[in-house]
Amino acid sequence: xxxxxxxxxxxxxxxxxxxxxxxxxxxxxxxxxxxxxxxxxxxxxxxxxxxxxxxxxxxxxxxxxxxxxxxxxxxxxxxxxxxxxxxxxxxxxxxxxxxxxxxxxxxxxxxxxxxxxxxxxxxxxxxxxxxxxxxxxxxxxxxxxxxxxxxxxxxxxxxxxxxxxxxxxxxxxxxxxxxxxxxxxxxxxxxxxxxxxxxxxxxxxxxxxxxxxxxxxxxxxxxxxxxxxxxxxxxxxxx
Amino acid sequence: xxxxxxxxxxxxxxxxxxxxxxxxxxxxxxxxxxxxxxxxxxxxxxxxxxxxxxxxxxxxxxxxxxxxxxxxxxxxxxxxxxxxxxxxxxxxxxxxxxxxxxxxxxxxxxxxxxxxxxxxxxxxxxxxxxxxxxxxxxxxxxxxxxxxxxxxxxxxxxxxxxxxxxxxxxxxxxxxxxxxxxxxxxxxxxxxxxxxxxxxxxxxxxxxxxxxxxxxxxxxxxxxxxxxxxxxxxxxxxxxxxxxxxxxxxxxxxxxxxxxxxxxxxxxxxxxxxxxxxxxxxxxxxxxxxxxxxxxxxxxxxxxxxxxxxxxxxxxxxxxxxxxxxxxxxxxx
Numbered sequence: 374x375x376x377x378x379x380x381x382x383x384x385x386x387x388x389x390x391x392x393x394x395x396x397x398x399x400x401x402x403x404x405x406x407x408x409x410x411x412x413x414x415x416x417x418x419x420x421x422x423x424x425x426x427x428x429x430x431x432x433x434x435x436x437x438x439x440x441x442x443x444x445x446x447x448x449x450x451x452x453x454x455x456x457x458x459x460x461x462x463x464x465x466x467x468x469x470x471x472x473x474x475x476x477x478x479x480x481x482x483x484x485x486x487x488x489x490x491x492x493x494x495x496x497x498x499x500x501x502x503x504x505x506x507x508x509x510x511x512x513x514x515x516x517x518x519x520x521x522x523x524x525x526x527x528x529x530x531x532x533x534x535x536x537x538x539x540x541x542x543x544x545x546x547x548x549x550x551x552x553x554x555x556x557x558x559x560x561x562x563x564x565x566x567x568x569x570x571x572x573x574x575x576x577x578x579x580x581x582x583x584x585x586x587x588x589x590x591x592x593x594x595x596x597x598x599x600x601x602x603x604x605x606x607x608x609x610x611x612x
Numbered sequence: 613x614x615x616x617x618x619x620x621x622x623x624x625x626x627x628x629x630x631x632x633x634x635x636x637x638x639x640x641x642x643x644x645x646x647x648x649x650x651x652x653x654x655x656x657x658x659x660x661x662x663x664x665x666x667x668x669x670x671x672x673x674x675x676x677x678x679x680x681x682x683x684x685x686x687x688x689x690x691x692x693x694x695x696x697x698x699x700x701x702x703x704x705x706x707x708x709x710x711x712x713x714x715x716x717x718x719x720x721x722x723x724x725x726x727x728x729x730x731x732x733x734x735x736x737x738x739x740x741x742x743x744x745x746x747x748x749x750x751x752x753x754x755x756x757x758x759x760x761x762x763x764x765x766x767x768x769x770x771x772x773x774x775x776x777x778x779x780x781x782x783x784x785x786x787x788x789x790x791x792x793x794x795x796x797x798x799x800x801x802x803x804x805x806x807x808x809x810x811x812x813x814x815x816x817x818x819x820x821x822x823x824x825x826x827x828x829x830x831x832x833x834x835x836x837x838x839x840x841x842x843x844x845x846x847x848x849x850x851x852x853x854x855x856x857x858x859x860x861x862x863x864x865x866x867x868x869x870x871x872x873x874x875x876x877x878x879x880x881x882x883x884x885x886x887x888x889x890x891x892x893x894x895x896x897x898x899x900x901x902x903x904x905x906x907x908x909x910x911x912x913x914x915x916x917x918x919x920x921x922x923x924x925x926x927x928x929x930x931x932x933x934x935x936x937x938x939x940x941x942x943x944x945x
Contacts, residue, residue: 379814382894383923385864387814394859406635421634421862423886428862430631433923434930448923516637517860517886520746524860560637561746578636580736580748586636 376401376461378454381428386453388427388461394526398425399514403591408465416453422590423515424524429457473593476558476573478549479604480506484572491534491551491568503598505532506556506570511594521560521578521586525594528556540566547572549596560586574599574608613677614727616760620672620714625731625750626881628661630739634885640865641741641749644840644881645722645904647801648686651794652726654937655683655703657944662730662765663740665756667723669907671714672756674725678708680764681728681778685794687720687802687905694786702793703944705778710786720802720905729765743882744840792943798936802905807915809899811922813868813891815858823850827892830913832876838908840882845912849874852890860888866895866903878903896922898929 381387388405391398402422409420409429416439418430436449480503481488492499511527518524533554541564544550548559550567557567560577577587588594599607616623626649629642643649643666653662671689684691684700691698693712698704700723706712712725733740733751742750751760778788807830816824832845850870863869867879869889876892880903895903896917906912 380811380919381814381862382811382864382866383897383919383926385862387861392859419632419634421885423861424859426859426861430634430864433926437927437930448920449927450919450923515860515886516635518637518884520633520636520638520748522637563745580638580746584636585633585638585737590635 378457380450383450384433385428385430386450386457388429388457390425390427392425394424394514396512396526399512399590402427404465405461406590408460408463411465412460414456414460416456421517423517429453471591471593472589473595474588475595475597476549476575477597477599477603477607478571478573479599479601480549480571482601484548484604485570487534487537487550487568488570491532491570494534495532497532502532502570505529506551507596507598509556509596511556511596513588513590513592513594515590516586516588519559519561519563520580521588523557523577523588523592523594525556528554530554534568536566537568540564544569545572547574547577549573572604574604614680614762614764615675615677616672616756616758616762617675617711618673618713619755619757620667621670622668623672623756624666624742624744625663625733625740625756626666626742627663627740629881630737630741630743630749633737634862637885638737638746639743639882639885641739641743641840642881643724643741645686645724645901647798647901648722648724649726650933651701651798651936652683652685652724653730654940655685655701655794656681656726656728657941658726658728658730662726663733663750664727665725665731665762667714667725669717669721671723673711673713676706676708676710676712680706681775682706682712683726684723685726685799686723688718689720689723690715690718691723696786698787699789699793701799703778703790704787705775706787707785721907722904727764732763732765745882790943794936794940798932801902804902804906804910804912806902807913808903809896809917809922810868810893810914811896811917811919813893815852815856815890816892818852818854818856818890819870819892820851820853823848823852823892826850827876828914828916831911832913834906834908834910834912835875836908840880842880842883843878843903843906843908843912845876845878847875850876850892856890858888858890860886863887863891864894866897866900867891868893868895880904897926898922 421428433449513523549571552567626643629640736749747753826848832847835844
């Protein structure tokens with residue numbers, strides 16, 4: 374494993390598993406996160422997994438207390454770094470059961486106002502765009518940008534589309550969009566420049582739940598198609 | 613209960629932040645000036661993470677519906693009770709029916725009003741902090757508005773000594789101040805006369821030699837479009853040696869990132885959890901309170917500090933704050 378550890382300021386460190394975005398590297402990030410979940414080190418405040426890095430916020434004051442017991446004069450960062458290296462070198466019983474989350478989408482119409490643009494941009498019919506979007510093998514690499522917002526890999530480049538020149542001031546929550554070679558779902562209402570192709574009635578972010586984000590890094594996603602009536606029904610059922 | 617008679621420019625409820633959910637994309641929020649927030653709580657015997665009111669530049673008008681112990685720490689926004697000016701950085705006792713308001717801002721950008729027992733709002737994901745963009749936490753997920761009624765808690769162990777001392781208020785007066793206050797070694801950071809200390813960011817070496825120099829030569833002006841999420845800085849544009857796509861990774865309070873237009877953004881309490889712009893630097897934690905007290909339009913310059921030195925100074929500062937805490941506890945007993 375070719376990893377390196379760097380300080381991120383004076384209260385966090387970053388573990389770098391490699392520069393590129395691929396499933397193997399991302400899997401290493403999640404394995405390391407699983408070890409931290411297992412051991413819950415007291416000096417850790419929280420961790421933030423990304424595509425190819427895992428950042429740990431640590432408590433330098435807690436660590437400073439620990440160091441006082443040991444005779445060596447080392448900084449909390451160095452101490453935490455050694456702890457992390459030890460942790461990473463341990464073999465893990467971690468086995469992730471892959472979750473597949475189904476996301477029902479009502480494609481096109483008033484909720485997918487940019488579907489026709491994505492279709493004409495790629496010289497396809499709207500139906501072909503929908504089919505291609507549903508057939509993708511999607512992996513959630515990380516959650517970031519906004520609460521519950523998934524960075525999803527695996528979209529077919531055939532339906533890639535540039536961001537809008539004039540970003541919308543408000544994109545409703547549940548909107549499913551395309552930006553470049555990425556597809557995504559908006560968990561909360563926010564401004565944005567993505568091309569919107571549909572909307573899901575699912576709530577991706579619920580602050581009062583124990584697990585506020587529906588999706589977690591490492592989840593597989595399957596988009597399924599629903600019509601307006603099913604959308605309304607699911608939306609009501611969810612509320 | 614406290615009634616809000618006027619809202620002020622941007623008044624929110626904050627605590628030390630919402631940790632543990634960044635992996636779900638939930639930002640930390642919390643007090644922009646963590647030092648002022650903490651001392652304001654210490655002065656009343658509150659826990660350090662009790663919720664305070666963050667007041668920005670133009671303060672609110674508040675009417676106290678019951679007697680209370682309060683403290684005001686941070687920028688000097690000219691606090692007044694029933695027309696009389698009030699000292700900062702010390703506990704005070706305020707009588708029922710009194711009105712706290714703020715005048716012309718003198719120094720700094722934000723001030724923190726703490727109250728014995730802390731402001732009581734429904735905690736969301738373990739924190740009372742307001743996250744405005746997601747309309748979450750704090751007081752109904754928003755800034756305070758005229759007509760809001762704020763509740764506050766009651767301390768299990770009231771600062772008895774202080775209480776006896778302070779409660780002998782002359783009938784003609786609305787409030788009484790403690791005779792002691794926090795020393796200038798803790799409070800004089802609000803004047804902007806020293807560069808902000810910055811350690812190199814992960815992509816520092818990807819910038820041109822010229823840009824690395826320009827960054828530390830400064831100064832940069834804080835753009836008016838700045839908010840709790842970050843300060844946009846205008847100055848000499850900073851450029852990468854070679855264009856490079858950065859894979860999104862975590863950023864923190866104090867990260868300085870540079871988008872393609874070359875104007876740095878200094879991330880603050882409401883920063884996104886991750887970012888994909890090259891990071892030229894990271895503000896030393898000890899200087900975050902100073903940054904938080906700077907106003908849009910003001911100039912900021914940076915000086916280099918090593919990561920080791922930044923951490924050492926942080927530990928030293930913490931020792932001093934612990935000492936201050938013990939000192940205050942003796943006064944309150």
